[in-house]
Amino acid sequence: MLLRFLVLVVYVAAFVVLRTYLRDHPPRFEGQHVYERQRLKHALVRMFGLLLWPLPGLIWIGMMQFPTWIVGMSEVEARSAGMLPLPATIIVILSLLIPLDIFIVFFTVVGVLKPYSESAVSKLFSWLPAIFSVFFTLLIFLTLPRYTFSFWQFMVFLAFVTFPPILAILFLVWVASCVVPIAPDQPRRLLHIVQYFTGLFTTFPKPSWIVEDGETKVRIKGNAFYGVGPGWLMTEPENLVVLKDGTKIKRIVGPGVLFTEPAESPHQVIDLRNQIRLTRINARTQDGIEVNLPISSLFRVNPGYKTITLESLANQEPWPYRNKRDIYEIVFHEEVDPTGKTPLEAHQVRLWDDIPLKAAINRVKQVIPEYSLEQLYSIAPGTIDPKTGKVIPETGDLTRPRIAARVRETVKATVEPLGFQILGGGIGNKIVPTNPEVVKQRVEAWKASWISKVRDWQTEAQVQNLKDFSRIRSDARVELLSEILQQTAMKLEDRENAGRYLAHHLLENLLHLARNSQVRELLPETALPTLTQFQELTKGE
Amino acid sequence: MQSEEYESPNLTLLSTIVMIAFLAFTVALVVIFYFFSPPAEHAGRYLLNLFLISAAFGTYLAIVIFTVLYLLAPQFLEQLYDLSREDAQQLSFYLFAGLPDDVPRRPLLRIQEGQTLHDGPLVMYMDKVGGPGYFSIAHDSAVVTGKLGKLRRVLGPGFYRAESFEKIWDVIDLRPQRRSLHVEFMTTDGIPAYCDVEIRFQVAGPDRADLSYPHEENAPPQPYPFDPAVILKLATAKYVKSHEGAGRVLDWRSGLVNGLLDGILRDTLEKYSLDHFFNPRYWALLSKGAIDKASPPPEKPVALLEIQARVEEAVKRMAADRGIVVDMVQLGPVLPEEEAISRQWLEFWQAKAQRPVTVYNLSEDARRRQMLEKTSVDAQVELVTSMLSKLQDLDAQKSDVPAQLIVMSFMDVLRTMSDRDPAVQLLMYQQAESLMRIINAIQRDKPPFAIGASSSA
Numbered sequence: 001m002l003l004r005f006l007v008l009v010v011y012v013a014a015f016v017v018l019r020t021y022l023r024d025h026p027p028r029f030e031g032q033h034v035y036e037r038q039r040l041k042h043a044l045v046r047m048f049g050l051l052l053w054p055l056p057g058l059i060w061i062g063m064m065q066f067p068t069w070i071v072g073m074s075e076v077e078a079r080s081a082g083m084l085p086l087p088a089t090i091i092v093i094l095s096l097l098i099p100l101d102i103f104i105v106f107f108t109v110v111g112v113l114k115p116y117s118e119s120a121v122s123k124l125f126s127w128l129p130a131i132f133s134v135f136f137t138l139l140i141f142l143t144l145p146r147y148t149f150s151f152w153q154f155m156v157f158l159a160f161v162t163f164p165p166i167l168a169i170l171f172l173v174w175v176a177s178c179v180v181p182i183a184p185d186q187p188r189r190l191l192h193i194v195q196y197f198t199g200l201f202t203t204f205p206k207p208s209w210i211v212e213d214g215e216t217k218v219r220i221k222g223n224a225f226y227g228v229g230p231g232w233l234m235t236e237p238e239n240l241v242v243l244k245d246g247t248k249i250k251r252i253v254g255p256g257v258l259f260t261e262p263a264e265s266p267h268q269v270i271d272l273r274n275q276i277r278l279t280r281i282n283a284r285t286q287d288g289i290e291v292n293l294p295i296s297s298l299f300r301v302n303p304g305y306k307t308i309t310l311e312s313l314a315n316q317e318p319w320p321y322r323n324k325r326d327i328y329e330i331v332f333h334e335e336v337d338p339t340g341k342t343p344l345e346a347h348q349v350r351l352w353d354d355i356p357l358k359a360a361i362n363r364v365k366q367v368i369p370e371y372s373l374e375q376l377y378s379i380a381p382g383t384i385d386p387k388t389g390k391v392i393p394e395t396g397d398l399t400r401p402r403i404a405a406r407v408r409e410t411v412k413a414t415v416e417p418l419g420f421q422i423l424g425g426g427i428g429n430k431i432v433p434t435n436p437e438v439v440k441q442r443v444e445a446w447k448a449s450w451i452s453k454v455r456d457w458q459t460e461a462q463v464q465n466l467k468d469f470s471r472i473r474s475d476a477r478v479e480l481l482s483e484i485l486q487q488t489a490m491k492l493e494d495r496e497n498a499g500r501y502l503a504h505h506l507l508e509n510l511l512h513l514a515r516n517s518q519v520r521e522l523l524p525e526t527a528l529p530t531l532t533q534f535q536e537l538t539k540g541e
Numbered sequence: 542m543q544s545e546e547y548e549s550p551n552l553t554l555l556s557t558i559v560m561i562a563f564l565a566f567t568v569a570l571v572v573i574f575y576f577f578s579p580p581a582e583h584a585g586r587y588l589l590n591l592f593l594i595s596a597a598f599g600t601y602l603a604i605v606i607f608t609v610l611y612l613l614a615p616q617f618l619e620q621l622y623d624l625s626r627e628d629a630q631q632l633s634f635y636l637f638a639g640l641p642d643d644v645p646r647r648p649l650l651r652i653q654e655g656q657t658l659h660d661g662p663l664v665m666y667m668d669k670v671g672g673p674g675y676f677s678i679a680h681d682s683a684v685v686t687g688k689l690g691k692l693r694r695v696l697g698p699g700f701y702r703a704e705s706f707e708k709i710w711d712v713i714d715l716r717p718q719r720r721s722l723h724v725e726f727m728t729t730d731g732i733p734a735y736c737d738v739e740i741r742f743q744v745a746g747p748d749r750a751d752l753s754y755p756h757e758e759n760a761p762p763q764p765y766p767f768d769p770a771v772i773l774k775l776a777t778a779k780y781v782k783s784h785e786g787a788g789r790v791l792d793w794r795s796g797l798v799n800g801l802l803d804g805i806l807r808d809t810l811e812k813y814s815l816d817h818f819f820n821p822r823y824w825a826l827l828s829k830g831a832i833d834k835a836s837p838p839p840e841k842p843v844a845l846l847e848i849q850a851r852v853e854e855a856v857k858r859m860a861a862d863r864g865i866v867v868d869m870v871q872l873g874p875v876l877p878e879e880e881a882i883s884r885q886w887l888e889f890w891q892a893k894a895q896r897p898v899t900v901y902n903l904s905e906d907a908r909r910r911q912m913l914e915k916t917s918v919d920a921q922v923e924l925v926t927s928m929l930s931k932l933q934d935l936d937a938q939k940s941d942v943p944a945q946l947i948v949m950s951f952m953d954v955l956r957t958m959s960d961r962d963p964a965v966q967l968l969m970y971q972q973a974e975s976l977m978r979i980i981n982a983i984q985r986d987k988p989p990f991a992i993g994a995s996s997s998a
Contacts, residue, residue, distance in 0.1 A: 001586055004593045008600065015604055019612060023626070026616045050608045056597045063574070063590060152573045159566060160598055167562070168605040171555070172613065178551070178636045179614045181706045183689055200617055208621060214784055220620050232621075237687045237710060238777075256690035276780040276791065276800075298780070308777045310770055313692050351784070377731045379812045393729075393812035394851070401808060428804065430727045430811075442731040443881050446815060472916050480920050503947040510928050513921040518914075522922045527929050534932050538947065 004059045011055040018050055027203045029221040034204035036113050039228060040104070040129065043112050046201040048103050048168060053161070057095020060157050061088040067150045078148065086149040090140060091157070097137040098158070099165040104130045106169050110195045112202055112228055172197070181234065183257055192230050192259045199229030206231035209266055211239045211254075216266040224265045231260035238319050240270040240301075242331055252327050255318045270327055270352065272319045274300045274423060277357040282434055283368035285376065289438055293431040295364055297356040297411065298424035302326055326419025330355070333418050356415045360425060363410040367403050373438070375399055376431050400427050504538035507531060549639025559602050567595045610637060618670075628666040635673045636705055646675045650703070653679030655714025672703030683744075683767050685711045685776040692777075695769040711776040713793070715765035717743040717868065720798045725878070726807045728815040733881045736810060737873035740802055740856070742794075745771050745866045771864035778863065797856075797865055805855050809848055810875065818845070818875035845872050 027046050034042070066075040066085040075085065107113060108130045115122035144154075176197040177190060186192065199205030200220060206227035208220035211234065224231060225246070235241055235254040243250045243260065244267040251264075255272070278296045285291060304322030306312070312320075321327070330352045338346035350358070368376075382396025404426020412422045433439055511531045513519055520528070570591055614633035618624060624632065631648070641647070648665035651658040659668045667674045671688065678684055678698050686693040686703070687710035719741045728734055746766035775793040780800070783789045791799065810818075853870040860867045931950035 001590050001593065004590060004597075008593060008597050011597070012600060019608075023612060023616075026619065047613060048608075050612060051601070051604055053601075056601045059594055059597045063594065150573070150577075152577060156566070156569050156573055159569070160594070160601075163562060163566070164598075164601045164605050167559070167602065168609060171606060171609045174551070174555075175609050175614050175633070175637055176617075178705075179618055179633055181689055197613075197617060200620065201613070213789070214781070219623065235690045237690055237692045239690075254690060271781055274778065274780045276782055278782070308692065308773060310695065310773060313694060313773065316691055316693075318691055353784075373731065377727055377729050377811070379729060393817070396812060398808060398811050400811065429807070430725050430733060432727070432733065433731075439731070439733060439881055443877075446730060446732055447882075449816075475916075480917065480924065503951075506928075506947065506951050510925050514925050516918070516921065518918040519921045519925065522918070523925060523929075527925065530929060530933060531925075534947065 007055060007058045011052060014052055014055065015050060018052065022046060022050060027201050029203055029205060029223070029227075031221070033223070033226065034202065036126075039112050039202035039204050040107055042204075043107055043198060043202045044100075044103055046203075047172070047198070048099075048165070051099070051164065051168060053099040053165060054092065054096040056164075057091060057161055060091050060095070060160065064091070064149050064153045064157065067148060067153075083148040084146060086144075086147045086154070090143070090147070093140055094137070094157075095161050097133065097140065098161045101130070101134045101137050102162070102165040102169065104133050107198070110191070110198045110229070112198060114226075114228065180232075181257055182232075182259070186259060195229035196232055196259060197229075199227060202228045204228055206260065206262075207265070208232040209234070211235040211241060211266075211269055214239065214269055214271050216241065216269060224260070225263045231264060233258055233260055233266065235269075238271060238273045240272060240321065240327060242267045242270065242327065249328075249331070252324045268331060268352070270301060270330070272301050272303070272321055274298065275353050277353060278428065279357060279361070281361055281364065283365050286369055286372045287374075289373045290434045291368065291373065291376065291431050292434050293364070293368070293427050294429035295357065295360050295407075296425045296428040297360045297422075299353075299356045299415070299420050299422050301330065302416075302419050302421040322419065329418045330420065355418065356411055356420055356422065356425070359411045359414045360407050363407045364403070364427070367406055371399060371403070373433065376403075400431065403427055500538055504535060507535040507538060511535060549637070552638040555606070559606065563595075563599050563602060566598050570595055570598075610634065622666065622670050624666050624669060632666045632670060640673050640675075640702070646700075648674040649677055650674060650709065651677045651679070652682050652684055652709065652712055655682055655712055655716070657709050657712060667703070671706045671708030673705050674703045676701045676703050676709070680764055681714065681716045683713045683715055683769075683772045684709050685713075685773060692773075695772050697767055697769070697772075698763070711779075713744060713767075713772050713775055715744050715767055717741060718794055720794065722798055722803060722806075724803055724806045724810070726811045728813060728818075729811070730814045730816075732815045733878040734810075734815060734818070734875055735878055736806065736875045738802065738806055738852075739869075739871045739873075740798060741868040742797060742860060742865050743868070744775065745861070745864045768864070774864050793863065793865065797860055797863070797867075801859055801863075802852075802856055802870065805859075806852050806872075809852055809855075815877060845875070848872065 022045075027042065064086050066078060066083075068074055068078070073081065079085075108127055113126045113129060115126040173190065173194050176193050180193045180197055182189060182193060196205075199222070204227055205220055205222040206229055207218050207222040207224055208231060209216045210219050211217075216233075220232075222231070233241060233243075233253065234257040237255050240252055240254045242252050243264045245261070245263040245265075249267060250261075252270075276296060276298050278294060280292055280294050282290055282292050302322040303320045306317070306320035308320065333355060334349040334352055335355075335358075336347060336349050341348070376399050379393060379396030379398055383392045384390065385392050407426050408422060408424070411425065416422060511528070514523055514528050514531055574591055575588065610633060611630055614637070615626065615629035618632050619626060619629035622629075622632075635648075645663070647663045648667045649661065649663040650667040651661050651664075657668065658664070665674070671686075676684065676686075676696065677700050678696055680698045683695065683697045685695050686707050688704060688707040692710060693704070693707055719739065722738050722740070723735055724738060725733065725735045744765070744767055747768045778793060778796065780791040780796055781789065782791055788795075849870060849872045852872070853867070856870055857867045928951060931953060932947065934950075
């Protein structure tokens with residue numbers, strides 16, 4: 001009893017130790033081919049080694065008593081009569097072999113021991129370990145008639161060694177179906193799930209890929225050709241993946257999650273979302289000025305007639321695209337263009353999403369030489385403002401959008417047959433002459449126009465001054481004459497000498513004016529004496 | 542493990558199967574080994590041995606369950622999703638057994654302020670794998686979820702149970718957004734210029750009336766009402782700009798600001814010449830508040846408000862098609878680019894433009910005074926010179942000059958000046974009456990007289 005207790009304790013302790021080891025040494029694909037026997041060993045140890053299944057069986061040693069109540073004699077008598085009790089060796093071997101048989105059969109079913117080919121011989125060959133193991137167990141069973149034991153006790157023992165491994169496999173299938181993310185409509189779903197799950201623990205699985213940010217990332221490394229089980233691929237809702245199988249493009253999958261077939265691996269990811277590509281190019285105008293201009297192209301893979309709506313979400317419809325032919329057309333239209341690449345990269349294709357932009361660039365380079373630099377910035381046609389003789393800006397169309405529209409038409413005609421849908425694009429930003437002197441020249445012209453404007457304004461001011469001057473001069477004359485006349489009128493009360501007085505007074509006024517220092521400077525030297533002389537003549541008696 | 546604490550029946554079912562198997566085995570063991578074949582001696586020890594076998598069987602079953610649920614499945618998930626060991630174990634357990642029903646709810650992924658909070662304490666595996674778990678979506682956000690490579694559902698603010706492998710695919714910020722944009726363009730005269738613009742917008746809601754407050758104390762039930770169809774539209778209308786790098790995807794906000802607004806504004810502004818936007822003298826005067834009626838008024842630049850209204854109208858119309866409500870678009874001043882026309886030059890130019898105006902204004906009064914003075918002198922000189930010339934002519938003809946001749950000469954000078962100058966003519970009309978009265982009086986009452994001769998006569 002103590003030994004049995006010790007076995008139980010050792011079993012639990014060994015489980016704890018082995019669990020720690022296996023937990024800290026997870027299965028990893030090391031990049032090398034793992035042969036079938038190694039795969040089987042790894043899978044067996046890593047998946048079911050922790051069960052330590054031979055150990056609990058040891059508890060049964062000595063438990064199956066000689067069935068004296070059946071044979072009707074004591075054990076000594078029975079031994080002397082040639083009847084043997086079930087030996088401990090048989091119990092140990094059966095405790096080891098029966099679970100092992102179950103596990104090996106399981107591994108064979110899930111493809112750990114994969115046949116080299118589809119031939120019957122090859123398949124039979126892959127079953128050999130299981131056949132051999134089961135055969136050996138059966139041989140043990142064939143020896144049992146030699147021994148005398150209670151059948152029902154043996155059945156309980158068999159249940160002891162058989163049920164937990166079977167439970168382990170059933171539970172594993174159950175759990176795997178919960179943890180492996182896969183769509184419910186996959187063919188042979190459960191078998192593939194278990195095969196995929198098991199593959200990891202053989203250390204030689206097929207790879208698992210996840211498409212993230214438009215790129216495929218390997219999540220579980222493996223061998224796509226010879227690895228165990230299927231591969232696995234999950235895309236984002238907006239991605240398609242083109243799969244290849246070594247020598248050929250095989251199929252287009254997604255969006256969604258699926259198991260890959262032998263030798264399949266991602267070739268390219270196609271993003272079904274709207275795309276925008278921008279670049280700047282140089283082109284030469286009609287008047288030979290090189291300009292740098294931005295080119296944009298807005299496009300997507302043709303979605304067909306379907307759209308993403310709440311209804312499509314409810315129906316779990318994938319991101320729409322018209323058909324797979326479009327995708328093949330797009331992928332096979334990718335070009336090898338070594339321009340701007342290093343010699344190592346020169347053989348690589350430019351990706352599918354470069355195609356519309358490339359078409360736009362070529363067209364822009366054709367269209368720009370049809371316009372002069374002036375025309376590129378101009379607006380036409382439009383309503384002419386009668387005041388200024390210029391086009392009213394709001395009524396005209398820019399040249400830039402008109403060029404963009406021409407480019408778009410050509411791009412549409414070029415790439416839409418491939419399966420693209422053009423959403424927009426053209427020249428999306430300012431067109432700048434590459435030579436800064438051109439801009440400088442234009443700025444100088446603008447500055448000069450301003451200098452001219454200010455001069456005009458100054459001339460206007462001078463003209464105004466002259467007008468003011470004339471007005472003021474006129475005012476002064478008016479003031480002067482008015483004063484003279486008023487004074488004269490006031491003093492002409494004495495009509496008798498009015499004529500003389502008037503002449504005298506007028507001359508007196510003139511003398512008064514002439515004596516003003518400012519006026520005197522401008523008068524001839526004889527002016528004052530002459531006036532004085534005349535005044536003397538008009539004096540009365 | 543209490544089966545009633547988890548939502549999925551898997552754990553209950555498994556526990557029941559294992560328990561039944563264990564009990565069946567134990568019963569069979571005792572019945573067969575104790576009752577059908579009773580021990581010959583030491584019955585107590587025999588029963589203990591049976592107990593040990595039963596315990597070993599139970600341990601064996603427990604190890605089976607533990608191995609599959611806590612070692613194999615976590616190791617698989619750890620590698621498939623690049624998770625930590627603890628997160629992988631939790632995920633494995635929750636995938637099989639479902640989420641715990643007791644509080645606190647976990648794992649929990651919070652979505653607020655238009656983004657997912659990946660580093661929350663209860664997130665665990667949810668940012669990488671998705672459910673099972675919970676989404677807590679704040680009042681300011683709405684999300685679109687995806688599951689196994691397909692879009693799953695649109696969720697507004699609230700607390701939701703995430704299905705297995707259901708992830709947050711996109712988050713839409715429902716709050717009003719304000720963005721500034723620097724739009725560069727070329728004027729029709731080929732000068733690079735720029736304009737800074739601001740825009741305020743938000744996701745269109747189904748009915749803005751929801752925002753009415755029935756009682757002053759009550760907050761609205763949904764401060765940012767939204768339409769799930771609009772959320773889905775905005776989330777799926779992104780533009781992918783490149784294969785890699787930050788900002789490789791333009792979301793609905795970037796699409797509106799950098800795509801729509803930028804394009805419309807540039808297409809509008811490029812129809813004008815720089816002078817339409819930028820008149821140095823006008824701005825110089827305006828900034829000093831010195832627009833003087835006395836000086837020639839500068840030409841006013843094109844009204845930016847008119848352009849703003851047109852751009853705003855166009856942006857609003859096109860944004861509405863996308864499911865976005867634009868509240869306002871505000872344009873800043875349009876200025877030439879620093880590289881093309883430096884700020885120093887502009888300041889110099891403004892100063893230059895201002896200087897004559899200031900000088901003009903300051904000197905205007907003094908000049909006016911001087912002019913008045915000078916003009917007055919000129920007028921006097923002109924009068925005296927003209928009169929002198931007439932008198933000298935008289936003097937040259939005869940030695941005795943009658944006073945009337947002097948007066949007549951004076952009148953002649955006045956007439957000549959009035960003929961030359963309309964203003965004087967006007968005055969002459971005003972003064973004509975009194976002057977004519979004087980002259981008539983002289984001519985009527987007294988015969989013509991000679992100044993020198995009459996006196997002597």
